[in-house]
Amino acid sequence: MSEPIIPTRTLFIVCGALLLLTALTIGAYFMDLGILHTPVALAIAGAKAVLILLFFMHLRYSSGLTRIVLLAGLLWLGILILGTMDDALTRGWVLGTAP
Template sequence: MALLAFSAWAAYWPYGRIDTAVGFGIAGAKTALVALVFMRLKHASGLVRIVAACGLFWAAILFTLTLADVLSRMVNR
């Protein structure tokens, strides 16, 4: 619930240039919470952990490329 409240608060607070990075940071914290608690990766077998780590690595690549695109568009304005 705290992450939800922080997410709603961050949506209306003007951060300027780091607005997108703050949103991605909150999303990353929510993702970690879902993976560890609700998917029970703490107690999963090794293969399940490897598959989850590969999925998170791929998501990190996509987030990084998206953030780079957004920030490069802000610089060129």
């Protein structure tokens, strides 16, 4: 309860930034980015998530413990996806030949 109260102005700015980023990601969709399409879209989504986490979920003002909890969750999600993709993407990997 000792968490600071975030001023409404900040909240409105964050919301505006989120809406802007949404417009940006849809704009990027109509540009010809080639292979960068998905990375750009995911980077924008990541930025939006960080904004929400920091201000709406006030991670910016929370204890280190909360951040560790979140990072642990992301790390485990990473383990799940990387471990499985390691199999899925290398099935064609036969000895003596390139993947």
